Amino acid sequence: MADTALTIDGLSVDFEGFKAVNGVTMTVDEGELRVLLGANGAGKTTLMDLISGKTKSTSGRVFLHDTEITNWEEHKIARAGVGRKFQIPSVFKELTVRRNLEVASCRKPGVFANLRFGFGADAKRTVDQVLELIGLTEEQNQVAAYLSHGQTQWLELGLLITQNPKIILLDEPTAGMTQAETHKTSVIVNNLKGRHTIVVVEHDMAFVREIAERITVLHLGQVLAEGDVREIETNPKVREAYLGTKGIL
Amino acid sequence: MSSKRPIDWALYAVFVVLIMLAPLVMDSFWLNRVAKYLVYGMLGAAIALSWGYAGILNLGQGLFFGAGAYMLAMSLKLASQTSLQQGSDKPVPDFMLWNAEPGAPTELCCINKASFLWLPFQSQWFGVAMGLVLPVALAGILGTIVFRKRISGVFVSIITLALVLLVRLVVIDAQPITNGFNGLTDLGWFKVGDLEFDPYVVPTYYLVAVSLSLVLVSARLLVETRAGIILQAVRDDQNRARYLGFDVPSYQTFFFAVSAAIAGFAGMLYVIVSEFASPTFMDLTFSITMVVWAAVGGRSSILGACIGAILINVISATVSETEGFAEAWKAVIGLIFVLVVLYLPRGLGGLAHDLVDRFVVRKRGGGERALRVTSTSSQAAE
Amino acid sequence: MLEVLFIGLSLGSILLLVALGLAITYGAMGVINMAHGEMVMVGAYVTVLSGIYLHTNIFVAIPLAFIVTALLGLLIERVVVRRLYGRLLDTLLATWGIAILIQQAVRLEFGLSFFGIHIQGLGPGLQNVSVPEVLQGTFTIAGADLNRYRAFIILVTVILSLLTWFIVYRTTMGTQVRAIIRNPKMAAACGIDVTRVNALTFALGSGLAGVAGVMMSGFKTVFPDMGTPMVVDGFLVVVMGGVGSLLGSVFSAGILGEINGLVAAATNDILARAVVFGVVIAIIVLKPKGLFALKGR
Numbered sequence: 014m015a016d017t018a019l020t021i022d023g024l025s026v027d028f029e030g031f032k033a034v035n036g037v038t039m040t041v042d043e044g045e046l047r048v049l050l051g052a053n054g055a056g057k058t059t060l061m062d063l064i065s066g067k068t069k070s071t072s073g074r075v076f077l078h079d080t081e082i083t084n085w086e087e088h089k090i091a092r093a094g095v096g097r098k099f100q101i102p103s104v105f106k107e108l109t110v111r112r113n114l115e116v117a118s119c120r121k122p123g124v125f126a127n128l129r130f131g132f133g134a135d136a137k138r139t140v141d142q143v144l145e146l147i148g149l150t151e152e153q154n155q156v157a158a159y160l161s162h163g164q165t166q167w168l169e170l171g172l173l174i175t176q177n178p179k180i181i182l183l184d185e186p187t188a189g190m191t192q193a194e195t196h197k198t199s200v201i202v203n204n205l206k207g208r209h210t211i212v213v214v215e216h217d218m219a220f221v222r223e224i225a226e227r228i229t230v231l232h233l234g235q236v237l238a239e240g241d242v243r244e245i246e247t248n249p250k251v252r253e254a255y256l257g258t259k260g261i262l
Numbered sequence: 263m264s265s266k267r268p269i270d271w272a273l274y275a276v277f278v279v280l281i282m283l284a285p286l287v288m289d290s291f292w293l294n295r296v297a298k299y300l301v302y303g304m305l306g307a308a309i310a311l312s313w314g315y316a317g318i319l320n321l322g323q324g325l326f327f328g329a330g331a332y333m334l335a336m337s338l339k340l341a342s343q344t345s346l347q348q349g350s351d352k353p354v355p356d357f358m359l360w361n362a363e364p365g366a367p368t369e370l371c372c373i374n375k376a377s378f379l380w381l382p383f384q385s386q387w388f389g390v391a392m393g394l395v396l397p398v399a400l401a402g403i404l405g406t407i408v409f410r411k412r413i414s415g416v417f418v419s420i421i422t423l424a425l426v427l428l429v430r431l432v433v434i435d436a437q438p439i440t441n442g443f444n445g446l447t448d449l450g451w452f453k454v455g456d457l458e459f460d461p462y463v464v465p466t467y468y469l470v471a472v473s474l475s476l477v478l479v480s481a482r483l484l485v486e487t488r489a490g491i492i493l494q495a496v497r498d499d500q501n502r503a504r505y506l507g508f509d510v511p512s513y514q515t516f517f518f519a520v521s522a523a524i525a526g527f528a529g530m531l532y533v534i535v536s537e538f539a540s541p542t543f544m545d546l547t548f549s550i551t552m553v554v555w556a557a558v559g560g561r562s563s564i565l566g567a568c569i570g571a572i573l574i575n576v577i578s579a580t581v582s583e584t585e586g587f588a589e590a591w592k593a594v595i596g597l598i599f600v601l602v603v604l605y606l607p608r609g610l611g612g613l614a615h616d617l618v619d620r621f622v623v624r625k626r627g628g629g630e631r632a633l634r635v636t637s638t639s640s641q642a643a644e
Numbered sequence: 645m646l647e648v649l650f651i652g653l654s655l656g657s658i659l660l661l662v663a664l665g666l667a668i669t670y671g672a673m674g675v676i677n678m679a680h681g682e683m684v685m686v687g688a689y690v691t692v693l694s695g696i697y698l699h700t701n702i703f704v705a706i707p708l709a710f711i712v713t714a715l716l717g718l719l720i721e722r723v724v725v726r727r728l729y730g731r732l733l734d735t736l737l738a739t740w741g742i743a744i745l746i747q748q749a750v751r752l753e754f755g756l757s758f759f760g761i762h763i764q765g766l767g768p769g770l771q772n773v774s775v776p777e778v779l780q781g782t783f784t785i786a787g788a789d790l791n792r793y794r795a796f797i798i799l800v801t802v803i804l805s806l807l808t809w810f811i812v813y814r815t816t817m818g819t820q821v822r823a824i825i826r827n828p829k830m831a832a833a834c835g836i837d838v839t840r841v842n843a844l845t846f847a848l849g850s851g852l853a854g855v856a857g858v859m860m861s862g863f864k865t866v867f868p869d870m871g872t873p874m875v876v877d878g879f880l881v882v883v884m885g886g887v888g889s890l891l892g893s894v895f896s897a898g899i900l901g902e903i904n905g906l907v908a909a910a911t912n913d914i915l916a917r918a919v920v921f922g923v924v925i926a927i928i929v930l931k932p933k934g935l936f937a938l939k940g941r
Contacts, residue, residue, distance in 0.1 A: 065505060087501075087504045087505055088504050088505075088507050088508055088509050088510065089507075091504070091505050091506060091507035092507040096505070096506075097505045099501075099502075103499045103501060103502040104498075104499065104502065105494070105495040105498040105499055105502065105503075106498050106499070107494065107497075107498050108491070108494060108495060108498065112491060112495075113495075115491070116491060116492055116495045116503075116506070117506050119488060119492060119508075122507050122508055122509045123509050123512050124489050124492075124493075124509070124512045124513045124516040125489075125516075127487065127488040127489035127492055128484075128487050128488075128489050129487055129488060130486065130487055130488070131488070132488060169502075172502070172506060176506050176507065319733050407929060408929065411929060411932065413928070413929065413932045415732070415733075416676065416732055416733065416736075417883070417928055417932050419733070419736075420879060420880070420883050420928060421925055421928055421929065423876065424876075424880060424921045424924050424925050424928075425921070425925060427876065427917075427921055428918050428921035428922055428925065431914050431915070431917055431918035431921070432918055434914055435912070435914045435915055435918065546872060546873070546876060547872065550678075550740055553737065554737070554740070554741075557737055586758070589748060589751055589752055589768075590748070590752060590755075590758070592744060592747075592748050593744065593745055593748035593749070593752065595741075595744060596741045596742065596743070596744030596745040596747075596748065597741065597745060598741075599737065599738070599740065599741030599744070600724055600738050600741035600742060600745070603728070603734050603737050603738040603741065604724065604727055604728070604738065607731075607734065
């Protein structure tokens with residue numbers, strides 16, 4: 014049995030009476046790639062917000078390996094080893110692609126530790142590798158604002174890879190992408206498998222089939238089912254919850 | 263960007279050489295004027311640092327300028343002939359005597375309830391130290407509160423604006439120790455050893471010019487450090503920076519405080535060359551005018567903002583020589599400003615940048631595409 | 645005590661008069677109009693000039709000032725502001741330039757002073773407006789002597805606030821304005837002529853400032869720089885109340901006015917203003933969205 018990388022224990026959040034996430038308990042193993050599925054409003058993004066500290070939970074706990082990180086400040090959770098990609102791609106628009114990655118390569122959180130020039134030889138190597146992996150070597154001196162939508166998404170993935178967290182949370186990494194771009198994204202994500210523990214929120218089943226090992230289905234803020242792709246696709250509860258209404262599978 | 267850096271530094275060098283040569287062509291009257299404008303240039307650079315690089319539009323920079331100015335002015339006031347000859351063994355500012363309660367002791371310690379605050383300012387270097395410490399402390403406290411609470415954009419601008427006006431009123435109201443509306447006038451000269459900085463002599467000009475050069479170069483170096491680059495990342499997307507693990511408020515507060523320190527330093531130099539400190543330093547108009555200089559010169563270029571400030575003031579002074587044109591010139595400034603915002607949102611610095619790109623970078627045939635986003639795209643994101 | 649509260653209420657009314665227009669232009673259009681104070685100033689000068697040349701009183705000046713400043717606002721929107729939507733801080737800078745232009749236009753009598761031509765009522769000097777007799781003196785309620793003109797200001801403020809509320813919440817244009825506040829792109833997609841509505845909104849906001857100027861002229865000296873501190877006060881009211889909330893502006897104007905009145909009665913005017921700034925800073929720090937923030941995800 015592999016080590017448990019992420020443990021979520023009875024996590025809930027209450028938005029003035031509305032429980033967006035309601036007693037979710039799940040564990041993700043070291044090196045695993047877990048897909049979170051669920052209709053709009055099922056609580057997938059909120060769950061990521063809770064793990065990464067964007068939203069403070071009202072009850073329950075989150076552990077990264079053996080460290081409890083429940084409701085820490087965002088940058089401390091990030092330092093503890095949680096990386097997050099947002100639904101709307103966010104990168105540093107006025108910096109070049111290379112600068113973006115250099116910033117991500119920086120290991121020191123505070124301002125005084127960074128009062129020096131250059132990012133060092135290690136960072137250069139990492140950045141070169143990541144540029145290769147996300148396929149933006151050609152564009153490395155371009156300002157990020159001029160990248161296409163797909164390229165921006167890859168750059169954000171690149172930021173995460175450079176940051177080198179223990180767990181990567183990806184919120185709809187293929188949103189708004191063409192088929193070809195989606196495929197390239199799945200190649201990048203598959204490349205990360207085994208090196209990082211990854212949790213992905215995704216709607217695109219074609220993409221899910223390309224990358225998924227285990228799937229957790231959320232429904233109305235609770236865990237509805239968990240299993241591999243085939244199990245989920247044949248699970249009667251999942252069929253009842255989705256096929257009848259939305260038919261996302 | 264790397265291929266443009268030598269050109270950037272060359273521009274800095276040209277600028278420094280030019281201001282160093284100015285005394286060759288100017289009489290002492292103009293030299294004193296230009297020294298003031300160089301101080302304004304330093305303010306422009308301070309604005310560019312916080313606005314262009316940190317994304318913090320401070321509409322109350324006058325607070326830090328004023329703080330620096332008052333701190334040194336207090337020391338220089340005590341060093342003036344009038345303060346020294348009040349018949350006490352310690353100097354006493356004249357305005358305190360004029361306003362003293364009948365029968366009050368004519369001593370600095372106790373001529374009025376708060377006059378003891380002036381005691382340490384008998385040392386000029388205490389005033390100089392406070393001229394930096396006070397702005398930095400104010401900015402540090404304000405920045406910590408505001409940025410930890412994740413207040414951003416226009417709300418920071420409004421808070422800084424309200425704060426400078428608040429402090430201005432407090433200074434005016436604390437008349438017994440600040441001389442209220444009139445400010446501190448009739449100051450002594452700044453002294454280093456035996457050297458006295460008479461505002462109309464060449465050494466005083468060089469004090470300002472060398473200070474400005476040092477500030478410009480240090481500020482420029484500072485934004486090229488890792489911290490400076492991360493700061494720009496924070497400006498572009500606070501959240502992204504946060505989720506990469508950076509302690510975002512510490513960056514914002516640090517650079518906000520550096521900008522405040524530069525403004526405070528500028529305030530002290532201004533007192534040395536103009537021989538007064540007054541609550542007008544904390545007027546709304548002055549704080550916004552600084553932003554105007556920076557915007558015309560280029561908000562994202564430290565040197566550009568500095569040159570913008572100097573240029574506008576030199577032209578103003580030249581035009582105002584002609585009787586009656588001073589007011590018309592103000593209108594022209596208003597017009598220029600509207601036009602710059604509309605057609606040149608990155609100011610003269612941005613224009614220069616584009617020209618350099620066009621004629622120099624391309625000629626070299628470097629494969630690097632030097633692209634810069636107009637600042638409007640980042641504004642739109644707010 | 646009643647007198648102090650009454651003075652506070654009238655101070656709050658003046659704040660609200662200035663803030664109403666800003667609440668609309670800033671709240672609805674995302675424009676920080678630094679020339680708003682100059683609209684107040686122009687309104688005051690309309691009163692001065694109409695008194696001199698038309699021999700009319702302050703009552704006539706109200707509609708006149710509204711029309712003049714609304715048209716001026718329309719012009720500014722067309723020529724400058726329109727190009728700057730979505731660039732909040734740039735609108736602040738550009739309208740600051742416009743503010744200087746308007747001030748200098750009045751001070752230089754539209755440039756005519758260069759040719760030795762002077763227009764009575766303009767120029768750099770101070771102007772005064774005499775108030776009709778009905779509004780002079782005081783009246784007594786519950787043993788307190790209350791200033792008639794202050795009561796008139798409160799009355800006008802109440803009427804204008806209700807009118808603004810009506811326009812924003814009970815007319816088609818108001819519905820469109822509120823749609824634009826929430827989501828300009830969606831509003832445009834729904835077929836709202838955002839450009840036209842924005843222009844009219846800006847004109848309305850400017851017109852309200854003009855009326856505020858008429859009211860100012862009755863108890864303050866009129867001069868070219870008079871608008872600058874007002875625009876600051878107006879913004880503080882709007883931000884403290886919560887951007888986009890008319891009710892918030894009403895409340896914060898009332899609160900700030902009373903604080904100003906009470907502190908001024910206890911100490912002096914300078915400290916009173918300082919306390920007002922302090923309160924606003926504290927509230928923005930504690931509740932950056934303002935007292936009455938728009939709810940939404």
